[in-house]
Amino acid sequence: MANIVFNIAKGRVVEFYNRVKGNDPATSALILIPIETAGLEADAVLIDVDTVTALLAGATNEQAAMGRKTLTDAELAALPAPDDANDRYDIALPTVTWVAAPAGNAISKMVVAYDADTGGGTDANIIPLTMFDCVITPDGSDVQLTGATFFRAS
Numbered sequence: 001m002a003n004i005v006f007n008i009a010k011g012r013v014v015e016f017y018n019r020v021k022g023n024d025p026a027t028s029a030l031i032l033i034p035i036e037t038a039g040l041e042a043d044a045v046l047i048d049v050d051t052v053t054a055l056l057a058g059a060t061n062e063q064a065a066m067g068r069k070t071l072t073d074a075e076l077a078a079l080p081a082p083d084d085a086n087d088r089y090d091i092a093l094p095t096v097t098w099v100a101a102p103a104g105n106a107i108s109k110m111v112v113a114y115d116a117d118t119g120g121g122t123d124a125n126i127i128p129l130t131m132f133d134c135v136i137t138p139d140g141s142d143v144q145l146t147g148a149t150f151f152r153a154s
Contacts, residue, residue: 016114034063035109052123065104088154110134
């Protein structure tokens with residue numbers, strides 16, 4: 001499984017999650033962005049992007065038919081305590097369902113990004129946090145992303 005933490009977010013993912021959960025600002029959210037298999041650039045290239053605009057500026061494409069999911073404070077679990085026994089900090093996403101996800105191009109990756117202003121921001125203001133393998137071919141049926149750790153600091 002090829003997972004990355006974008007360089008812009010290293011050392012910041014826990015804080016961005018905490019800001020959304022704490023409703024600070026009230027317009028903040030985590031955004032799930034499905035990424036198509038076709039045109040997907042190498043992790044070594046994508047890890048250096050600083051915005052969602054930059055992420056999608058090259059050959060990498062968002063799978064727009066399925067669409068993004070916005071996770072606000074209401075959807076996120078309380079920030080967990082650090083795992084002192086294993087000397088790490090894990091943060092998980094909730095289970096998310098795209099109901100009757102429209103048929104579209106195959107997906108290979110899912111990006112978790114931070115948006116401080118869901119009401120007025122643009123992709124140029126959204127910070128990519130992590131990207132993980134997520135193989136899906138939407139066909140009109142429900143697509144479920146089972147809640148699991150999307151970030152581990154160790």
